[in-house]
Amino acid sequence: MADEKRNEVTSGPATEVQRDSDAHSDVYVDRPNGWIYRGFKFRGKEIWYASPTIQLLMVSLVCFMCPGMFNALSGLGGGGQVDARAQQYANTALYGVFAVVGFFSGTIANVLGLRLTLSFGGLGYALYAASFLAYNHIQSFAFVVFAGCFLGVCAGLLWTAQGAIMMSYPPEKLKGRYISWFWVIFNMGGVIGSLIPLAQNINKTSGAVTDGTYAGLIVLMFIGLVLAMFLVNADKVIREDGTKVILMKSPSWKTEFIGLWETLYRDPWIILLFPMFFASNIFYTYQTNGVNAIMFNIRTRSLNGLLYWLSQIVGAIVFGYALDFPNVRRSLRAKISFAVLVALTMGIWGGGYAWQSKQVSRAEASTDEYKANHLVDWTDGGENYIGPMFLYFFYGFYDAVWQTCMYWYMGALSNSGRKAANLAGFYKGLQSLGACIFFALDSQKISYDTLFTITWAILGASLVVGAPVILTRIKDTVSVEEDLKFSDETIEDVVVGIDDKRAGTA
Secondary structure: OHHHHHOOEEEOOOOEEEOOOOOOOOOOOOOOOOHHHOOEEEOOEEEOOOOHHHHHHHHHHHHHHOHHHHHHHHHOOHHHOOOOHHHHHHHHHHHHHHHHHHHHHHHHHHHHOHHHHHHHHHHHHHHHHHHHHHHHHHOOHHHHHHHHHHHHHHHHHHHHHHHHHHHHOOOHHHHHHHHHHHHHHHHHHHHHHHHHHHHHOOOOOOOOOOHHHHHHHHHHHHHHHHHHOOOOOHHHOEOOOOOEOOOOOOOOHHHHHHHHHHHHHHOHHHHHHHHHHHHOOOHHHHHHHHHHHHHEOHHHHHHHHHHHHHHHHHHHHHHHHHOOOOOOOHHHHHHHHHHHHHHHHHHHHHHHHHHHOOOOOHHHHOOHHHHHHOOEOHHHOHHHHHHHHHHHHHHHHHHHHHHHHHHHHHHHHOOOHHHHHHHHHHHHHHHHHHHHHHHHHHHOOOOHHHHHHHHHHHHHHHHHHHHHHHHHOOOOOOOHHHHHOOOOOOHHHHOOOOOHHHOOOO
């Protein structure tokens, strides 16, 4: 039995073992007697609490409650405040800290475990929302900025744990699907979270959002961090085919630095993806503060936020499943998806340019007279609202497409847990750096015409720079031997055979 298992191949960034058959096939194993391994039937398949399916669902729900509610709050523009400066300063601090922590949070996650890492990450989201509730009464910039810094640490940890789980469980042929499932549940947080301010402010056309809006978001975020405490750590997870999910570990700061350096030294072409990493969050600043916050009244901003996150779900489903389409080779799917991404960048942002060129200046939009008499309401209809509404909807769709494609591209480049973790670290670090810089630019009150132009230019340029990697480096499959060609590890290090009687041993 051990020899048979040794000949199995690994699949997925965490370098786990699975049979060549469908990773979700029901193969009975003699699991331990603990309640976390007690199986139950769901749609004809046996699953258990410590199975990847349940654990991925729980992680998705944690992100639904915490980052999802954060997205709902951010989608209001200005954090729901009339004056967006508080959010500008808070988010500049948030993403600045996130950019640093994101590179090295894997080490902390390995010490704390995924369960505590996710739960601690949720604490920062609740404090961030609480700081805006306090701002409604005491206008404390210091508290908001501190909450942003603290959330930068927490978000780096939460997204590291989330990425480790999402990218380590699926086999090659299901990576896009897993990403889309997570993205749908996660963005349902933005949808549900947007319903709260919409209901709270349904009859309100001016001023900041109500205290009840912030209170509702805080409660949901707190539930999310508590839910994270009920996860099991990766070493307890048993797959449906009886194999254990093995997560690569970086037990010290030294190995973390070495791993980052080796990724660049051995595969320098990865640098060509860095502009796309950097660009992956920069558009939020213009979309939330330059479109939603400055052009619409408070209840319309709430409705726009709801539509934005609904469009993310549509984009994730469409592209997640399309990227796994079995009748087209993976290398060809990469080329087709890249061509569609280029077309969407030109089409959607081209429409955005046509709209932005007709808007008033930032200075005029900031006057009390404009805020009192010219903010758009959903009852205005026609060219005043329907056109901008669809534009904002497609901005959200574009965000989901970009993020889904980026995660899929990274997962398609390697099945090595170490390389995938390093790519994810670079991705989150550079992504946060981009967001930090653009929120800082916004705090300096540059014109929204300029902010739009810079955003669109960087998106287009990053596609040009990253094209050689996506078009030439993504192959139909990546073998274990190829992943280990330049590594000190051997197949024996990463392929773990498990006897049926020991399949559930932690």
